[in-house]
Amino acid sequence: MRGARPEHRPSKEAAPEREYAGTVQISRASDVKIEPVSWIWNGWLAAGKLQILGGAPGTGKTTIAMSMSAALTAGGRWPDGTRASVGNAVIWSGEDDPADTLIPRLVLSGANLSRVHFIDGVQEGHEKRSFDPSKDMPALRRKLLEIGDVRLLVVDPIVSAIAGDSHKNAEVRRGLQPLADLAASMKCALLGIxxxxxxxxxxDPVERITGSLAFGAVARIVLVAARQQEEAEDGRTVRLLLRAKSNIGPDDGGFEYDLQPAELKSHPGIFSSSVQWGVAVEGAARDLLATADATGDDAGGGSPLADAMHFLEVELAEGARAVTELESAAGSAGHSWATVRRAKKALKIEAQKGGMKAGWVWELPRRCSSSSEDANKKGLAPSGSVEHLRGDQSIVEVEI
Structure with missing residues (x-):
């Protein structure tokens, strides 16, 4: 019909309307209640957050986790001396057996074993299979609610939570998110080893964590364990627990610790080890790790070690000095005490117990040349030696 308006037909290129199953949820900032971070151990273990503990073999990472579990379950003390609030700990380990390894460490650490729970596996119908952190989060959440008051969840190793490639950022983030969500919903600290x-x-210590950088990025706190190459004054091996990263608190400092082997009094013949915490240390984790990893062979001119060696030679030129005095002087001069201790080893400085008041004292080793020079002036043999004549009539000094 002439003059009639043509019927509207949708263009073939027009995209059809889509129906979405979900709706994006948005919160207005003014409606969100501001809350402080809830700490299990102030500055070190945060409730509802993922923490990573990394380190080289032999640093006792799992033993540290057992020590933390013991403090929590028994209301013990954290390394800084503060008292832990009592709660339950749940542990999943894909590497160590609870019966012969983990529980003995917990016993030596003073744990309340009735508050420690181990994830054994998953029951599906009439069959039981191994627990898989990458897919068993819903079942784990139901069990944690059943236990109640779970303050700490340990996953060892954390890489087990990744179903795909642990070196790919996207897959690591996808694998860690269910764990992080679980910790947030349960208000417990999640510690991945x-x-x-x-x-x-x-x-950088965070970059040293094995696998993708996403492990360190997703974690709110990254702790690292290290072992120094030199021994302490009493001959023990010095180890360090350091804070390498924190998005919610201080990100430096740490504590010395030692691993002490002992026999379980309640089970004669069974030996294990526990953590003995030492003094607090200050500084960035990267600097402290560099010092711990170095040896006395890197004393090149102009290096921190060379400067510390010169510092000690000057300070001890007049004789023995108390270690407490040297530590104070080193700090004033800008020397790391860990580097000064490496310098002591490089110079073969002698450490001796100087009595109740003096404590430990350091003294430069005796040098034969200076002793001989003084003796020649007096016409005497150097103190502390006797003279023997060789066939060529030259004098040989023998320490006695």
């Missing part, structure tokens, strides 16, 4: 990658010495 992992290793350092080989050949990463000197790099």
């Amino acid at each position: 992992t290793h350092f990658s080989k050949g990463t010495g000197g790099r």
Whole structure:
């Protein structure tokens, strides 16, 4: 019909309307209640957050986790001396057996075993299979609610939560998110244990965590364990627990610790180890790790070690000095005490117990040249030696 308006037909290129199953939820900032971070251990273990503990083999990472579990379950003390609030701990370990390894460490650490729970597996119908952190989060959440008052969840190793490639950021984030969500909903601290990658010495500690950088990025706090190359004054091996990263608190400092082997009094013949915490240390984790990893062979001119060696030579030129005095002088001069201790080893400085008031004292080793020079002036043999004549009539000094 002439003059009639043509019928409207949708263009073939027009995209059809889509129906979405979900709706994006948005919160107005003014409606969100501001809350403080809830700490299990102030500055070190946060409730509802993911923490990573990494380190090289032999640093006792799992033993540290057992020590933390013991403090929590028994209301013990944290390394800084503060008292832990009592709660339950749940542990999943894919590497150590609870019966012969983990529980003995807990016993030596003073744990309340009735508050420690181990994830054994998953029951599906009439069959039982191994627990898989990458897919068993809903079942785990139901069990944690059943236990109640769970304050700490340990996953060892944390890489087990990744179903895909642990070196790919996207897959690591996808694998860690269910764990992080579980910790947030349960208000418990999540502690994941992992290793350092080989050949990463000197790099930022967070970058040394094995696998993708997403492990360190997703974690709110990254702790690292290290072992110094030199021994302490009493001959023990010095180890360090350091705070390498924190998005919610201080990100430096740490504590010395030692691993002490002992026999279980309640089970004669069974030996294990526990953590003995030492003094607090200050400084950035990267600097403290660099010092711990170094040896006395890197004393090149102009290096911190060379400067510390010169410092000690000057301070001890007049004789023995108390270690407390040297530590104070080193701090005033800008020397790291850990580096000064390495310098002591490089110079073969002698450490002796100087009595109740003096404590430990350091003294430069005796040098034969200076002793001989003084003796020649007096016409005497050097103190502390006797003279023997060789066939060529030259004098040989023998320490006595």
